[in-house]
Amino acid sequence: MKFISTRNQVPPVSFRTAVEHGLAPDGGLYIPDTLPDLKPYLKDWETLSYVELCQAFFAFFATDIPKEDLDLIIEQSYLHFEDPSIAPIRKLEDQLLVLELFHGPTLAFKDFALQLLGNFYEYQIRESGRKISVLGATSGDTGAAAIHGLLGKEGVTSFILYPDGRISPLQERQMTCTGAANVFPLAIQGSFDDAQTAMKTVFQDRTFAEKVGLSAVNSINLARILAQCVYYLSAFLRLPKDQRESFTFVVPTGNFGNVLAGWMVQQMGVPIKGFRVATNQNDILHRLFETGVYAQEQVAPSLAPSMDIQVASNFERFLYYSVHGDSELVRSIMHEFKTTGQYIFKEFNADTFSSSRTLDSEIASIIRSVYKDYGYVIDPHTACGFTDINSEPSLILSTAHPAKFPDTIEQAIGIDVLHPSLEEFKSKAIVKYAVDPTPEAIKAFMLERVS
Numbered sequence: 001m002k003f004i005s006t007r008n009q010v011p012p013v014s015f016r017t018a019v020e021h022g023l024a025p026d027g028g029l030y031i032p033d034t035l036p037d038l039k040p041y042l043k044d045w046e047t048l049s050y051v052e053l054c055q056a057f058f059a060f061f062a063t064d065i066p067k068e069d070l071d072l073i074i075e076q077s078y079l080h081f082e083d084p085s086i087a088p089i090r091k092l093e094d095q096l097l098v099l100e101l102f103h104g105p106t107l108a109f110k111d112f113a114l115q116l117l118g119n120f121y122e123y124q125i126r127e128s129g130r131k132i133s134v135l136g137a138t139s140g141d142t143g144a145a146a147i148h149g150l151l152g153k154e155g156v157t158s159f160i161l162y163p164d165g166r167i168s169p170l171q172e173r174q175m176t177c178t179g180a181a182n183v184f185p186l187a188i189q190g191s192f193d194d195a196q197t198a199m200k201t202v203f204q205d206r207t208f209a210e211k212v213g214l215s216a217v218n219s220i221n222l223a224r225i226l227a228q229c230v231y232y233l234s235a236f237l238r239l240p241k242d243q244r245e246s247f248t249f250v251v252p253t254g255n256f257g258n259v260l261a262g263w264m265v266q267q268m269g270v271p272i273k274g275f276r277v278a279t280n281q282n283d284i285l286h287r288l289f290e291t292g293v294y295a296q297e298q299v300a301p302s303l304a305p306s307m308d309i310q311v312a313s314n315f316e317r318f319l320y321y322s323v324h325g326d327s328e329l330v331r332s333i334m335h336e337f338k339t340t341g342q343y344i345f346k347e348f349n350a351d352t353f354s355s356s357r358t359l360d361s362e363i364a365s366i367i368r369s370v371y372k373d374y375g376y377v378i379d380p381h382t383a384c385g386f387t388d389i390n391s392e393p394s395l396i397l398s399t400a401h402p403a404k405f406p407d408t409i410e411q412a413i414g415i416d417v418l419h420p421s422l423e424e425f426k427s428k429a430i431v432k433y434a435v436d437p438t439p440e441a442i443k444a445f446m447l448e449r450v451s
């Protein structure tokens with residue numbers, strides 16, 4: 001299989017190249033040139049373990065990696081999850097289920113993709129002999145998950161931009177207390193969007209990119225989206241058989257990476273009923289799905305910081321499919337959005353999506369009522385998924401472990417939630433670097449560390 005750019009100004013590439021580059025050189029995002037039809041396989045896949053399902057799924061895409069190698073890469077990527085089923089489903093009521101995606105090493109759903117991406121990089125470096133510099137921007141959890149996915153990988157140097165003071169103290173500790181020599185957490189003054197914009201500009205400097213072997217770990221990297229597809233598939237297959245097609249998947253959303261993966265699984269013939277995009281007070285996507293207007297506003301820091309995003313990178317992939325692969329139109333819409341901060345869709349057809357918004361003032365009371373009704377503790381991101389829950393069958397994706405956000409939980413229900421993997425960081429020294437959120441400053445910092 002080949003991978004094409006949403007902006008269609010570069011030739012198609014293989015899976016390994018798409019993963020190695022992350023962002024396409026024309027500024028677009030890679031997508032598969034065709035989507036396989038998975039429907040005929042679903043019956044056989046019902047009995048597979050999570051890892052086996054992941055292996056079967058990736059075999060359609062990673063066609064330039066020999067099957068034995070691919071299987072091993074995948075097997076190793078899920079060894080450090082603390083639940084044997086990797087992504088367990090919790091039943092709160094018959095029609096209200098929670099898909100727990102926080103049993104990986106950094107306790108957020110990002111581990112599903114970044115453990116795997118780390119192993120893909122390692123493989124690619126071994127095969128090509130070229131070193132890789134990873135550059136990412138994080139609203140909290142990606143950075144931690146990326147750093148832990150890449151820790152100790154020979155030939156990889158990681159640079160992670162994050163908005164100083166706007167992520168939770170424990171998220172910061174997960175990134176800055178690793179003691180690893182090849183990891184550089186870069187604290188910038190500004191928002192996640194500022195970090196992401198600077199990062200994208202760095203990627204457009206092709207000479208620089210070649211020189212340092214630049215790769216993107218953000219959810220613009222296709223391998224991440226594909227890795228996330230697997231838990232949708234796995235959850236779908238574990239729903240009660242006669243009700244599979246009646247469950248809506250509710251997804252706490254920021255950069256549109258998580259829910260895009262679910263939507264792509266649906267496009268591959270898996271009959272998921274639909275998706276609800278659950279935003280926090282940074283509600284660009286909620287407004288889009290309600291009104292057809294995609295308009296950027298200022299980011300307002302919230303209690304669910306990993307969703308404090310106004311420019312959802314992965315929206316471009318969805319857009320490409322929505323305009324039936326008209327790359328010229330994608331380019332012009334993205335250009336207009338970039339220059340004016342807004343795009344008004346004349347017709348915006350997104351039937352399978354609904355959306356909701358949760359204000360900060362609502363998060364604590366949701367955590368409280370879920371705890372009271374079910375004795376179940378949810379984190380502030382997952383809480384956004386509980387807004388507008390009605391009697392329709394819902395599967396809520398729980399994106400982080402509550403122990404990552406102890407202050408919010410304490411305030412809501414008076415309970416100290418702890419997790420041993422977080423405790424160990426509390427005594428370690430924080431190592432971070434202050435860098436201006438400009439492409440020049442970031443490039444200069446990287447060059448000094450890489451050469």
Ligand SMILES: *Cc1c(COP(=O)(O)O)cnc(C)c1O
Nearest residue numbers: 141254255256257258306399400
């Ligand atoms: C990253 C993240 C989100 C948002 O996911 P997107 O793919 O950016 O939409 C939601 N919750 C948590 C805990 C996250 O880390």
